[in-house]
Amino acid sequence: MRTLWDVLLRRRDYRLVLGAGLVSLTGDWILKVGLAFHVYTLTGSTLASGGLLLASFGPLVVLGSVAGVFADRWDRRRTMIVTNVLHAVVLLPLLGVHDEGTLWLIYLVVLVQSCLQQFFRPAEQSLIPALVDPGQLVTANALNSQISDVARLVGAALGGGLAALGGLPLLAAADAATYVLATGLLLAVRHRSERKPIDRTGGVARKLRADWVEGLRICVAGPAMRLVFVFGLVTGVGEGAMSTLFAPFVSTELGGDGTQYGLILSSQAVGGIVGGLVAAAVGSRLRATWMWGVGAVLFGLVDLVLFLSPLVSDSLVPAFVCMVVVGVPGAFLVAGSMTVIQRLTDDTSRGRVFGALFAAEGVALLAGIFASGVLGDVVGIIPVLVFQGLGFLVGGLVVLGRRRTLVAAGADDVSPPLVRQPA
Known part of the structure; x- marks a missing residue:
């Protein structure tokens, strides 16, 4: 608990x-x-609503790993500020949407915002280790993951009401205002990172391509990094099914x-908030x-209980209980895995690695969405969802079985990581 208050009270930049992040994520929700409410009201089409999902996920798959290269080349604080400002500006076309004929403007805004987010996420995750002590x-990662649940709980409640x-x-x-406020907070951050200029020998494009390939190679x-990469792919497919x-x-x-x-x-968001507080309070004392x-x-175990509960009872109570309870292990999972990735990489390669991992998980997520859409009708809903629980369960057991490998690579200590790449 002492570490929690030290981070919140004494780490001003963090x-x-x-x-x-909390303010802008609330605006996103x-x-x-x-x-989603407005598009369905405007068109009465679930297909049109599904198009929002495609516009949101597409840039993650196509642009995610490339954007990570620039997160290593640009000042990360400045990158976050610029993307927030652009987010606010990009919202302006929504003022011109009046009927189905202008619906394409919504898809364009969602697409561009998703592109901007691919530059923001690796910059943010790469900046955090520089703002707190190694211990x-x-x-810090537990708190950072918790705010997404707080934002979802608040933003989801406000979104439908504001739309109506x-x-x-x-x-x-409302969303633009959150980005403006978030920009003001980031402008007050004092930390500056010195980024080395791109070596223009042989051409900028060739150097950027080499950095991109290097980021994929590091994964x-x-x-240790292969374990991180495969775990993300397997669980990403399961999350797509979910x-x-x-x-x-x-x-x-x-x-x-x-x-x-x-x-x-909503109960899942509540569980995530509680879980994030628990992980933040005790995380500094755990590996x-x-x-x-x-x-x-x-x-994985809690998910299996949830998905198999209809075989025993048709009550909704287990669903509510499981969605709250799963927040604690979920918070431990996110904080632990994010910390492992940050410790396995150094500052010159961290953005590329996060970008590549986010892109790979996006591909896995889309694969899970399409596969479950087909298999759900063929083998049934419960068997497919059981795969999601088993993916986390087996993946966690493999991680525990390979802890020596992870520790040897520097995932559990505060010494400089072994994976170092030239800038």
Whole structure:
């Protein structure tokens, strides 16, 4: 608990970055929920609503690993500031959406914002280790992952209401205001990182391509990073299945309605907030590899209980309980794995690695979405969702079984990581 308060009270720059993330993520959820509501109201088409998902995920797959190269080349604080400003500007076209004929503007805004996010995420994750002491890194990552649940709980509640109250203009104004406020917080950050200029010998494009390839190579260069990479692929497929089939699971297998489905998702956010606080409070006293492995095992077990519960009872109570309880191992999983990645890489390559990992997980997520859409009708909803739970369970057991390899690579200590690449 002492480390938690040290990070929050004594690490001013980290506190500002954390606050900026909370504000902008809340705006993202306001817009995300509100846009989905508005598009469906405007068109009455679930296909049109699904197009928002495609516009959001596409840049992650195509641009994610490339954007990570620039996160290593540019000042990360400045990158975050510029992308926030651009986010606010890009929202302006939403003011011109009045009917189905201008619906394409919504997809364009979502697409461009997703592109900007690919530059922001690796810059943020790469900046955090520079803002706290090495022994505080697990706590910082736990807090950073927790704010997404807080933002989802607040933003999702506001998004639908703002859409009904003022339509797209109010949604755009609210989201833009969060980006302006987040930019102000980031401008107050004092940390500056000296980034080396690109070596123009042989051409800038060739050097950037070499950096991009190098980032991909680092992800599979050693057994420790390969474990991180494969774990992300397997669990990404499972998360794609979860995002596709959880609503049908609640409706078909549990007999719940739309209101109950929304409440179950809200309970997951509550569990994530509680779990994030627990992980932040005790994380500094635990090994990151242990948090990752045990968190994944328990996360998978809770999911298996949830998905198999209809075989015993058609009550909705297990769903609510499991979605709250899973927040604790989920927070341990995220904080532990993020800390491991940060310790396995150094400052000159961290952005490229995060970009490549995010892109790979995006591919896996899309694969899970498409596969579960087909297999859900062929083998049933429960068997496919069981795969998601097993993916985390088996993945966590493999992590625990390979802890010596991870520790040897520097994942559990605060010494300089072994994976070092020239700038």
